[in-house]
Amino acid sequence: MLLEAPFTEEKIRALKVGDKVEITGLIYTGRDAVHKYLHDGGKPPVDLKDSIIYHCGPVVVKEKGKWVVKAAGPTTSIREEPYQGPLMEQYGIRAVIGKGGMGPKTLKYCQKVGAVYFHAVGGAAQVLAERVVDVPNVHLAEKFGSPEAIWEFQVERFPVVVTMDSHGNSLHDQVLAASSDRLKDILG
Amino acid sequence: METKILQANLLELIRRTSAELPGDVKQAIAKGLRKEKKDSSGQYALQVISDNIGMAKVNSLPICQDTGTIICYAELPSWCDEKTFRKTYERAVVKATKVGYLRQNSVDSITGVNSGNNLGPGNPAYHFHPAKGKSLTVKMMLKGGGSENMSAQYSLPDNRIGAGRDLEGVRRCLLDAVVNAQGKGCGPGILGVCVGGDRGSGYVAAKETLFRLLDDKNDDKRLAKLERQIMKEANSLGIGPMGFGGETTLLGVKITHRNRVPASFFVSVAYMCWAFRRNGFQMGEGGKISRWLYES
Incomplete structure (x- = not known):
């Protein structure tokens, strides 16, 4: 299904x-x-109300005065587990995109504030880069370096799967529970 | 030896390894795609993966932005000494980083500073052997951080998973590693396994055995049987591509073994992601590549 801004x-x-x-x-x-x-407590350089944050350290180069994205797959999300939920609440972040899923704290905040976790396909750097049609701006690049900066990505039909929703469901928890049960069966 | 030609060959090896998956991996992914249920998330993930493999090749760009640890294996004939080889390989790595076949991926572990050219203590990682004949054989592997973080080493007996010091214990380790990885290592994955050795040699052998072709058969009948069993059992766990659920959890299992001291029994598991980047060539003294080791 399509999800179009505003989120x-x-x-x-x-x-x-x-x-x-x-x-x-x-x-x-x-x-x-x-x-x-x-x-x-750092001040966000962009308005994060109803925003989507992408856990991604892209490869971006300047060609003919314009930013062009060369590779833009997701990075592992769980490292942001301590921060994500509270930031969703504080700034009204509506969704994050990443890989590997997040933990119970983020899931609880998703429920509380009305947010979701989107899983992009890990490693699919080319397919995902192609869906970034424009890079209007970049923030904090001097402070944090290019991969850690806040890049503004105008995306078109950027493909993801909802793996944690705002109703307390996590596909990661479900698959872990089912596969652990199945393993018990196999081992007898 | 003409180092200029060697450098050009090595640069092409790095480009191919980063941008083009070998045929055996592509076939295994295609087979997985056919097995997944129509319109499932697993099928969807494998379709995106499959599209990505095609695009990376056409655009000659990295399949994955994490171009990983650069691991180089070289069998050196008498006409190529180690020092010259290292110097030439490193020139090729610096060039490959500049043109974007490789990401800047070498970070000083104490200061956190990125060297910017993929060189630094232990980078690239080399494994040298003397060549048997007159050809130079170079193999390389790019292994991303996501998959490396899901690698695991077990010390048997392991009470938690009920694993004793036998092949049944090894089986329990491997299935535990797969369940623990879920989709976090960018599965469907490939397991490179070493039974025995010490902690260091075990992991080295586990990675090296990943150079085997996915559809080959282990010479050791007991290990061949275990490989088949793990493939079947792991793919019945329902973890699926990216951990989205589905039929394709592993694309391959390769097991080797090393002798151990009586007191130790390690099982080392090198988890490899679907972006299974490895290639190699054989080259004569004149600089001509006589053969690429993996069909595209």
């Missing part, structure tokens, strides 16, 4: 675990340095 609470609450979603609109990259910075 309102109503649209996000309608999503369920397992939904395959294509996102169109403006999203922001942010990984370890950005999350720590915001958590420590």
